[in-house]
Amino acid sequence: MATEQTEVTVRDAGLWSAAVPLLESLVEDRVASRLTDGDATLWGADAEPEAAIRLSWTTLHKTSRPLIGEIETLRAQLRSDGIDRVVLAGMGGSSLAPEVITNTEGVSLTVLDTTDPDQVADALAGDLERTVVVVSSKSGTTVETDSHRRIFAKAFADTGIDAASRFVVVTDPGSPLAELARAQGYRKVFLADPNVGGRYSALTAFGLVPAGLAGADVARLLDQAAGVAPALGADSADNPALRLAAALGAAHAGGAEKVVLADSGSGIVGFGDWAEQLIAESTGKQGTGLLPVVAEGPDAPGFADAGGDATAVAVGEAVPGAAIAVSGPLGAQLLLWEYAVATAGRLLGINPFDQPDVEAAKRAARALLDHPDAPAATAEPTKVVGPVEVYAPEGSPAEGGLADVLRRFVDAASAAGRGYVSVQAYLDRITDASAAVLRAELARRTGSQVTFGWGPRFLHSTGQYHKGGHPNGVFLQLTGNVEDDIDVPDRPYSLGVLQLAQALGDGQVLAETGRPVLRLHLTDRAAGLAEVVRAVQELNE
Structure with missing residues (x-):
């Protein structure tokens, strides 16, 4: 059941010990009150022009x-x-x-x-x-x-x-x-x-x-946000946003560059999907940042067994395995996390209000719409396994079955050192919902942190981190044939053409920045998904 009390509890003693000096520094520098007052200098001179026009959110509970x-x-x-x-x-x-x-x-x-x-x-x-x-x-x-x-x-x-x-x-x-x-x-x-x-x-x-x-x-x-606002603007060690920011900053400094979020009875439905954009797009740049991983629950792979590269955060009650617990009603949590992530940006030394790498994928997609005969759009599959066309990274061997292709691919995440696997499904999240099981299945079988996003939705969320954050991800794209397409009126493309251009464009940008991309195209969506799930289940056999 949702609680009306808003608080942040750091349950990991070692993490709290590392966070305390950062918390004391944030209090001493009056970061909370300056942020509430719209002080654009908090993130340095380079960030000041952007921050100066991005800070009105601190008073929205009134305005x-x-x-x-x-x-x-x-x-x-x-x-x-x-x-x-x-x-x-x-x-x-x-x-x-x-x-x-x-x-x-x-x-x-x-x-x-x-x-x-x-x-x-x-x-x-x-x-x-x-x-x-x-x-x-x-x-x-x-x-x-x-x-x-x-x-x-x-x-x-x-x-x-x-x-x-x-x-x-x-x-x-x-x-x-x-x-x-x-x-x-x-x-x-x-x-x-x-x-x-x-x-x-x-x-x-x-x-x-x-x-x-x-x-x-x-x-x-708005009432819920207003209720917590005085605490968030206070220069105090009891400020929940400063506590959360200090803990996330200390964890990152200690090598935990990933934040695994799981609901633990908060009463809030889907909070992780919202927080995912806030965290990834605000912090994932200049080769650093916090990668949000939305887990299915406290018992999901990657949460209770989060390794040294990840911090498990429970949204709701404190539960076993969680290093941090954040409780409170939805309105309060929205404002709390905004304060905390903006403050964490100061600790990471980045501007939390820009998104310098988002536009690259958009440009690439537009270029493919304008030039449908471009190599990226006309490439032949590396191999075909039943209803699955495999487009492997350049230079990747093609021998073996689909499980072998996947095994070589996900091994690249381990080789990257504390890497992660990003599953990107350019499919229908209603009828192709079974694709989401791949996150837990891959996490369970690889031991790596695994994220899952529906395309192109994630391009407006975690896409910034993928290209601007820690450069140790590998990217599994799922695309599928379209049986009944829809033309976009007064535009020279259909939705299906646009969807594929977005996938190919983002994959092209990722590959150009040295990120491995494996695309599996499902010529029959239902049968292809079943084939991919079977291949994932064979990974550690």
Whole structure:
């Protein structure tokens, strides 16, 4: 059951001993109060220009209050028009917070953060007469979100529904999306605080509008954040955010560059997926950082048996195996982790508010869309095993079965020294959900930490760490044939083409930075996944 008490407990005596000097330094330097006051100098001169326009999140529990009435009014209007199904088109910071908020509250929100045609088709198959689409993009140019908007606009029009009346926009002031929404006469435009970065935007319009329209109690969420805010801004050794930052910083200094998160009865559903972006995108740069690993629970491989390269963090009650436990209601935890990760950035010597390596994969994907005959898009498989086409790293031997190919690949993580395996599934997370079992299966059989991400969703989350963090990851991509594709209106590509270009583009950038990439393409998704799972289960036989 969720607890209303917010606290951070460091259960590992050795870790706490190493954290205390860092905690004392943070208190002495008045980091908490300076952060609350918007002091952009906390991360050094190089970070100051970016930090100066990214610190408004510390007071959102106050400044977001006017949104509550606006959201309630719009929700009542929609309900009176018979519109009670909310679809959210957004990526990364625009989707992860609303998803954890609504899942925790137990209210329905259809989240579109994918380019998989089957998953988008599933959202389109809902009752359009009862549907409102929240188009959420800070920049206003996110390709996935723009594609979803175009597809739903056509679907509404084809059904005889006035599309403009069914779109609600959340974006930054002056963005292309804001201008488009006004020109098209969309039902409502919410302008978010531009001085808050995407991964720190849970308590802005990006988090609150879709969640509130779906029926979540966003006023209570702000109350929870407000309840813990004084403690987070206090220059005190009892400050839970400073305690967490000091522990994570000390662990990293001692070689624990990974943070394994598992829920231990917090009552919060899916918190790790939100925290994953915050941690990875904020800290994974300049060859350093904290790699978040979301485990299925306290008994999952990689958590209770976390090695010297990882720190096990329980979200909820303290449990065996956890070095740290973080408790509190959702609103408080959101603000606590934002303070802690921003402070950890100071300890790691990086700017927690930029994402210098994210754009590379986007550029590569765009280049493949413009040049579909490029070598990356026309390469032949290294080998074919039943319904699985194998695209192995250059120079990798092809002999043996699929298990042999995987064994050589994951051994590269061990050879990298405290490496990790990243599973990236460019598939449908509804019908291809069994792909997620690969995280635990690989962790159990390899002894390495293993992350799992749905593509292209993770590109807006852990993608920054993959290219900018510790350079010791190996990357297993899963792609699949598309049977029923969806064209993107007024664009020269379909969702299936875009999805594959995103996978190939990211793989190309990873390979160019020396990260090994193995792509397994499933010509039959169900049969191919079963083949891959069998191969993983044979790894240590």
